[in-house]
Amino acid sequence: MAKKPKETQANARLFVDSLLYKRVSTELTEHRKNIGLTVKRLSLISGVTVTTIKYFESSRENGKGFSVGTVAGLIKAMKLDPMRVLPPHGGLIVDFPPKLTxxxxxxxxxxxxxxxxxxxxxxxxxxxxxxxxxxxxxxxxxxxxxxxxxxxxxxxxxxxxxxxxxxxxxxxxxxxxxxxxxxxxxxxxxxxxxxxxxxxxxxxxxxxxxxxxxxxxxxxxxxxxxxxxxxxxxxxxxxxxxxxxxxxxxxxxxxxxxxxxxxxxxxxxxxxxxxxxxxxx
The missing domain is CATH 1.10.260.40 (lambda repressor-like DNA-binding domains)
Incomplete structure (x- = not known):
């Protein structure tokens, strides 16, 4: 049996009714169209298969989940900033320690x-x-x-x-x-x-x-x-x-x-x- 997702801030706020999946899919799909990339061309430069991209883009409507590898590959291929695409989770975020001397x-x-x-x-x-x-x-x-x-x-x-x-x-x-x-x-x-x-x-x-x-x-x-x-x-x-x-x-x-x-x-x-x-x- 799959483990039930823990009730974190992210699950409570971002993933209710698959909102974040729909949001990220919509944003990346619209960006692809705005810069004139076809699905086939995006597949070539991202390494993500055409079938996977079509599945990803269908999440705008159905909210089906997609993987880290898919979203990371598409973000990098379209030269987007992950910090702008992915919102914070809503919980505490701690700064990294100063770099080692x-x-x-x-x-x-x-x-x-x-x-x-x-x-x-x-x-x-x-x-x-x-x-x-x-x-x-x-x-x-x-x-x-x-x-x-x-x-x-x-x-x-x-x-x-x-x-x-x-x-x-x-x-x-x-x-x-x-x-x-x-x-x-x-x-x-x-x-x-x-x-x-x-x-x-x-x-x-x-x-x-x-x-x-x-x-x-x-x-x-x-x-x-x-x-x-x-x-x-x-x-x-x-x-x-x-x-x-x-x-x-x-x-x-x-x-x-x-x-x-x-x-x-x-x-x-x-x-x-x-x-x-x-x-x-």
Missing amino acids: ASKVKLLLQSTENLKTFKPQILDLIRSLTDVARVVKPDVDAALAVFTAEETYNVTPQNSLESLITFGRRLRSLRILKDWSRADLANAAGVALGSIFVIEAGMQNPSLQTLYQLAEALNVHPAFFIRYDEVAAKQQIDLERRAASMIAGDQISQVSDLLATLEYIRRTTSPAEVLNDTQTK
Whole structure:
């Protein structure tokens, strides 16, 4: 069963009777006609199929919902400002923090370069842990574990719309900076937890209503998720750097726990240690 939309300001004011869907469809359709673009030509420059554009434009009358990828593609193709097309959600909007200073950015970049040198050792560690685990879990697959780690490391999905990748990256950074888990965001926005995972990965094309629910939960203007201007791109970079720094801080205790676990495994399986324990007893 689909999750019922949460009663946010956006849902209460903008999406009652599909008003926003009708409004956005009408505005973009009229703009297309005013600048002399045919549906076929708009399809060519936007990458949105003719069928999808016709469906989108029919929303003027029937109010049927359409996706973020569709509206983002059409707005960019017609060189419109998303901030002017998409109204605010009606909830609280919080300004972004000041950009990181040049010295902090330099430190972050130098530190992350150092982290790259540890990747081969971490993959070797996965293989070694798999070998240990096979003693009681013979089905553990080292190759699969390494492949999963490699795929997670390569975070850019294939066969995904650029606008959806941008949406997902901005969404994830804002969530992390709020110190929220995906479950926290799902609960605050009234969006299914599974959808949060795939939206952040750039692998789902959510509805415009879902975008508004997420934007309101994160106290950001909904247009930020699909803005394509240089200012928004720079804000995205800064947010991602801040989010990376927060993630690093959260990983410190987990790495410490891992080191303690590795020492436990080594000590309890070492013949010398076992022999010493037996002799002591």
